[in-house]
Amino acid sequence: MGASSTLLRSLRFAAVAPLRGGWRPWLARSLGREDLAVLDFATVVSRALAVSIGSAGGDAGVELPGAWIATPLHLQAGLTTVHLPPDGILRLEPGEAQRLAAGFGAVFGADGLQLSVVPGDTLLLSGLVAPGVRATEPASLLGCALDDALPSGPGSAPLRALMTEIEMWLHEHPVNQARARRGEPPVTSLWLWGGGGAATAGEPVSGSHGTASATPDWTAIRTDDAWVSAACRMAGLSVAPAPAALEPDQLARQGARDCVVLSAGCRQGLAGGDPAGLLQHIDRSFIGPACEALRGGSLQQLTLVSSDRVTRVTHADRLRLWRPRRDWFQALSL
Numbered sequence: 001m002g003a004s005s006t007l008l009r010s011l012r013f014a015a016v017a018p019l020r021g022g023w024r025p026w027l028a029r030s031l032g033r034e035d036l037a038v039l040d041f042a043t044v045v046s047r048a049l050a051v052s053i054g055s056a057g058g059d060a061g062v063e064l065p066g067a068w069i070a071t072p073l074h075l076q077a078g079l080t081t082v083h084l085p086p087d088g089i090l091r092l093e094p095g096e097a098q099r100l101a102a103g104f105g106a107v108f109g110a111d112g113l114q115l116s117v118v119p120g121d122t123l124l125l126s127g128l129v130a131p132g133v134r135a136t137e138p139a140s141l142l143g144c145a146l147d148d149a150l151p152s153g154p155g156s157a158p159l160r161a162l163m164t165e166i167e168m169w170l171h172e173h174p175v176n177q178a179r180a181r182r183g184e185p186p187v188t189s190l191w192l193w194g195g196g197g198a199a200t201a202g203e204p205v206s207g208s209h210g211t212a213s214a215t216p217d218w219t220a221i222r223t224d225d226a227w228v229s230a231a232c233r234m235a236g237l238s239v240a241p242a243p244a245a246l247e248p249d250q251l252a253r254q255g256a257r258d259c260v261v262l263s264a265g266c267r268q269g270l271a272g273g274d275p276a277g278l279l280q281h282i283d284r285s286f287i288g289p290a291c292e293a294l295r296g297g298s299l300q301q302l303t304l305v306s307s308d309r310v311t312r313v314t315h316a317d318r319l320r321l322w323r324p325r326r327d328w329f330q331a332l333s334l
Helices: 005-013 023-030 041-055 094-111 156-170 174-181 225-232 248-252 275-296 315-319
Strands: 015-017 068-073 082-084 114-118 122-126 189-193 220-223 258-261 301-306 309-314
Touching: 005 068, 023 225, 023 258, 023 301, 041 068, 041 114, 041 122, 041 225, 094 114, 094 122, 094 156, 094 174, 156 189, 220 225, 248 275, 275 301
Parallel strands: 220 258
Antiparallel strands: 015 309, 068 122, 068 189, 114 122, 301 309
């Protein structure tokens, strides 16, 4: 994708720095919740769910044990390898997620396993205690072969075995039959990741109180990511859905410090989930308007975070004329 002249003029001045542990721990620390930065991601989602159930008058504090995030994928099999295509992370409709969760309980519930739908229509597996597992977030595997990316470590055997059983269960599932009739790609796998860890001893992880007392950096957080929503609830912040685009009045609000998190499964405004179209959509609807606001002075700082890199550029940085031209991919060191 060719970068626009707006992006080239604005991001040529950007400073790039590595992130300790990746963007999720960085965001947790920005929320004033250093304790969440050391928890595995599925535990954060599970405990936030328990807190929200308790605040609604349910069974307070009941955490789902052995939690894993279960991301629906459409995998493509080659002659010798299995790939995750660039558009292989699927966004299920609410009814589809609920039907998968109900059907999972009927098949796997006797083994103590449960599939739950958490806010954002994300699936959360519970009941599989497998410590010491290294499981990669699927967003970092887009376009890659999965042979060397399967869960590994001393506790990975039951996790991998369950993923294989789930693939067989999904093969003729009614949800996939309905998707086929609509011409949509089937769910071929639930990729299990984000679990298997534990909090550092002595660190509080429930409710809205953390180990850090810093005021959160963000005025508003907009996201469709389950972990981000959970971390914000644990920090006592409200979350709004990710917008289809950045609006000028949103960027011009005095003193606003908005954080917009777009997941790899973001499909707003797209037809068919084309990956090149997704990047163009992000460029046109998010990066471009932010850069224009930065150049015009209504936005004082733009921070772009991707994987383990953070890129910052301010309105005043436009005076640093010696910086070479580069597009936003280069600015993020992608």
